[in-house]
Amino acid sequence: MQIGVLRETADAERRVAATPETVKKLIGLGASVAVESGAGAGANISDAAFSEAGATVTDRKAVVSGSELLFAVQGPDAKDLKGAKAGATLAAILAPFADRARIDGYAKAGLTTLAMEFMPRITRAQSMDVLSSQSNLAGYKSVIDAAESYGRAFPMMMTAAGTISAARVFVMGVGVAGLQAIATARRLGALVSATDVRAATKEQIESLGAKAIFVENVKGIEGEGTGGYATEMSDEYKAAQAALVSSHIARQDIVITTALIPGRPAPRLITDAQIASMKPGSVIVDLAVESGGNVEGAVAGQSVIVHGVTIIGHKNVPSRLAADASALYARNLFNFINAFWDKDAKAPAFAADDEIVKGVKLTEGGAVVHERLAN
Ligand code: NAD
Numbered sequence: 001m002q003i004g005v006l007r008e009t010a011d012a013e014r015r016v017a018a019t020p021e022t023v024k025k026l027i028g029l030g031a032s033v034a035v036e037s038g039a040g041a042g043a044n045i046s047d048a049a050f051s052e053a054g055a056t057v058t059d060r061k062a063v064v065s066g067s068e069l070l071f072a073v074q075g076p077d078a079k080d081l082k083g084a085k086a087g088a089t090l091a092a093i094l095a096p097f098a099d100r101a102r103i104d105g106y107a108k109a110g111l112t113t114l115a116m117e118f119m120p121r122i123t124r125a126q127s128m129d130v131l132s133s134q135s136n137l138a139g140y141k142s143v144i145d146a147a148e149s150y151g152r153a154f155p156m157m158m159t160a161a162g163t164i165s166a167a168r169v170f171v172m173g174v175g176v177a178g179l180q181a182i183a184t185a186r187r188l189g190a191l192v193s194a195t196d197v198r199a200a201t202k203e204q205i206e207s208l209g210a211k212a213i214f215v216e217n218v219k220g221i222e223g224e225g226t227g228g229y230a231t232e233m234s235d236e237y238k239a240a241q242a243a244l245v246s247s248h249i250a251r252q253d254i255v256i257t258t259a260l261i262p263g264r265p266a267p268r269l270i271t272d273a274q275i276a277s278m279k280p281g282s283v284i285v286d287l288a289v290e291s292g293g294n295v296e297g298a299v300a301g302q303s304v305i306v307h308g309v310t311i312i313g314h315k316n317v318p319s320r321l322a323a324d325a326s327a328l329y330a331r332n333l334f335n336f337i338n339a340f341w342d343k344d345a346k347a348p349a350f351a352a353d354d355e356i357v358k359g360v361k362l363t364e365g366g367a368v369v370h371e372r373l374a375n
């Protein structure tokens with residue numbers, strides 16, 4: 001069977017869904033691989049490097065029409081996959097809640113689609129978890145972006161001309177991105193504090209050498225829903241959290257927000273009044289800006305200055321580290337395919353009752369089949 005690797009068409013998407021390393025591994029399984037010319041350019045992978053790894057480098061039409069399985073980072077429109085084989089499978093980040101019509105388009109085109117970001121958070125699927133691999137890099141990059149905008153140093157420095165005090169960094173939302181943001185800010189020498197609604201993160205924050213800022217003794221404090229994700233909090237909790245954050249935030253130089261709730265808009269964590277309480281020159285990075293934003297006034301794709309505070313709202317942060325993000329994403333995809341590989345058929349066999357397959361499959365046989373997308 002042929003696996004096709006598509007060139008990304010979305011704005012400012014620099015990642016690619018395969019690397020020479022994963023191409024070799026896929027060929028090792030017995031597949032042939034066709035890569036669309038220019039697919040790796042944004043991640044500094046040349047067509048020649050893909051050819052040397054054993055792939056056929058060709059145009060989009062040939063990749064689409066000749067492949068049983070298509071790899072992409074972001075899901076292209078179904079019309080961009082015209083000419084695909086009947087029943088071909090597309091594995092990509094499909095963002096069904098952001099663009100349901102595109103998913104209906106896949107169903108109509110008879111494509112089987114697998115949403116990599118729906119990978120269940122179970123031990124067996126850890127090496128296939130694209131949300132983790134990409135969020136980790138986004139968390140790192142958020143601190144680097146903040147440091148670049150911040151007109152001061154991060155570490156404390158004792159010099160002959162006097163002492164520079166360490167930057168105070170506050171991380172809100174301590175999932176995969178937040179943990180990496182804490183670790184990165186610590187490595188740069190900042191004084192780091194962090195908060196989350198999930199009580200389990202307290203220990204994780206402290207184990208990284210940061211201070212945990214937590215609402216205590218309030219109803220509805222558990223905050224942990226299924227799969228380790230956060231739940232929407234009670235009004236009482238939200239009020240207590242706002243008061244705690246208000247007093248803390250006024251003393252911070254850098255704030256990184258990463259809070260998400262699956263299938264819902266991102267929770268609003270920082271108000272305009274709280275921004276006004278910060279020192280001029282402070283920097284906020286809103287990693288949730290594309291999901292509605294944690295920060296009042298944050299604009300997706302822009303840096304804005306509000307009350308003298310820079311609010312950074314980069315879109316698609318993992319793509320800003322395209323080489324590493326592609327390497328990890330490509331390995332996630334390979335690990336996924338490898339786990340379902342049928343050695344005799346030399347093709348993946350996605351058993352319909354498998355927990356992972358049920359978790360990621362959005363469309364099949366002309367219909368939308370995922371329970372979270374039932375109308
Ligand atoms: P996420 O991206 O969904 O959310 C980011 C963080 O924001 C979470 O920690 C969440 O609790 C927090 N948050 C939500 N609302 C908030 C609010 N109002 N105030 C403050 N914080 C808020 O999270 P994630 O990075 O996907 O990680 C979620 C959990 O899943 C973590 O515990 C992670 O370790 C776990 N995980 C498990 C596996 C696995 O077992 N295979 C894989 C990846 C992640």
